[in-house]
Amino acid sequence: MSRDDEHMRLEDETVLITGAASGIGRETAERCANEGAHVVVTDVDDDGGETTVDAIDAAGGDAEYRRLDVTDSDRVHEVIDDVATTHGLDVLINNAGTGHPSSSLEEIDDGIRDFVVDVNINGVWNGCHAALPHMKDQGHGSIVNVGSLASILGLPKQAVYSTTKAAVLNLTRTIAAEAGPYGVRANAVCPGFTETQMLEQYLAIQEDPEAAREAMAEQYPLKRLGKPEEIASAIVFLSSEEASFVSGHGLVVDGGFSTC
Missing domain, CATH: 1.10.287 (Helix Hairpins)
Incomplete structure (x- = not known):
């Protein structure tokens, strides 16, 4: 994709994004392609995922779609192993997530709790677990996990969501500490609404x-x-070498909400 007189921050890199069929994920996929990356769009929404790829292709970018349920550990490893073997894997963006209706903790159904935990925690864990060996072996890589304002604040009526997003932030910090010596960075973006x-x-x-x-x-x-493109800007920054000395950080993008 042509960006005259501008440096493309992800030129010739391979970026895999989960939950890229809509919203922040789609906007981030398009931005990464615009920055010169080969983008692997993944989601369980096949129509939405293909629409994201079509939009990238129409703009002159480079993308492919892989169906991926982030809660399926075997499938996550299969897709990431194949992408890393075929293209290399420079950036992993764990964006897939889910919420739940507002409810006090004692009223939340166990099934809802388990589903949100599975997507928001296990889904991120699975992606990192599959990607880290490849990134360590190649001596570089950037992982960006999408947290939330709920990563740093306990949101009322959102007990499960807040718990899972706090876990995402601390998992990110742990990965940064463990994988840093191998040249791998890990950061989180924490958007407001x-x-x-x-x-x-x-x-x-x-x-x-x-x-x-x-x-x-x-x-x-x-x-x-917030707007999806504003969150995507933060994700692309952390993915790129412009953030080469940033690791273990939770970048809050919340329009100042957390300052109040």
Whole structure:
């Protein structure tokens, strides 16, 4: 993809992104391709994943789609091993995640708890577990895990989500400490509420979705919610050599919410 007179930050690198069929994942995939990467788009939403690839192809980028359920450890290893063997693996972006309806801890169904834990913790674990041997062997690599504002704050009525996203941040720090001597960096991006499909699903179950959106935005010093492209910018930065001395960091992208 041509970016005249600009350095492409991920030129000739291979980037694998989970949950890239929509929202932050799709925006990040398109941005990585625009920065010169070969992008491996993965998701369980085949139509959405193919749409992401089509958008990248139409813009002159380089991408492929692989169906991937991040909770299936064997499949995660199969896909990552194949990508690393075929293309090399320079960047892994663990973006796939899920939420749950607002509910007090004692009212959360065990099935919901287990599903959210499986996607948000085990899914990230599986990706890192599969990618790290390849990155260590080649002597370089960047892992970016997508956490949340809930990684650093306990959000009321979001006990399971907050627990899982806090785990993502500390797992990231542990990987940075362990894998740093092998030339591998690990960081997390911690977004505030962002205009994504997940947010729309959350708002749809509120009594007055538009009022809920406005009330949410009012909590932010910038008086608005985040945009997927703003989160993607942070992810691309941490993925690239511009962040070559950044590791073990949780980059909060929340419009100032956590300062209040």
